[in-house]
Amino acid sequence: MPETLTLYVLNGPNLNLLGVREPDIYGHETLADVQAMCEAAAEGARVVFRQSNHEGQLVDWIQEARTEASALVINPAAFTHTSVALLDALKTLSIPVVECHLSNPAAREAFRHHSYVSLAATGVIAGFGPRSYELAVRAALDLARRAGTKG
Template sequence: MKILILNGPNLNLQGRRDPEVYGTETFEEFLERLRAGFQGVEFGYFQSNVEGELIDALQRAEGRYDGVVLNAGGYTHTSVALRDAVAAVSVPVVEVHISSILAREEFRHVSLLAPVVKGSIMGFGLDSYRLGAEALLGGCGKR
């Protein structure tokens, strides 16, 4: 099984940005732990602050990965283009968030991605990614 973890804007700052919200562990440290916990699963990883690069990475995942764990960051609430890309690919996508978007500012309460992903996981810190991978491995399957 091959899973792509796709991270959006500012997630390259994980471990430094708002540690009271996002924690102090870097994403690279977490990714090592994640890979160690899923023997037999190949994890690809891509992060970009650029909307079009995230769309390109999602489209390239088609036929190369069995699933995508997507944290679109701020684009969750603003990007119709990313939503359309998720809807256009056949690879299953699970939306994840480190914090609970529903417990934050009101403008973060709406996910444009939620209607087109297999499911959404939020509020469990970096463990949200593990839960997203488990959902893909557990057979959330194709649309």
């Protein structure tokens, strides 16, 4: 029987306020709803789902994923546009990395058009609301299965 894949899903600042923060942009689903959606989309893969408002905590989890995860989905939120630290941490990974956004940053304010994270991501999924996570989970696990990465 093949090993179970482990997928890290990391969420950046303010995503703990999903459902109440700017629902016209981010929707009414909560982060718990998104987690349930990710777990369902993972189809048996182990999902490690975390959120932090602190850049260093996200860096620690990315570093942990180097040895513990088969793939990583990250919604870096505002750190997308500011964090060289996240970029540097992501560049240490040899597993698939899918950058995920609820909204489409390219259709928003000009400062949101640049992503440091994209420089290290295998791919980017954005603009589909919470469904972006489902698509990102499926893509990341498909890439991990094709690469035969660790569980």
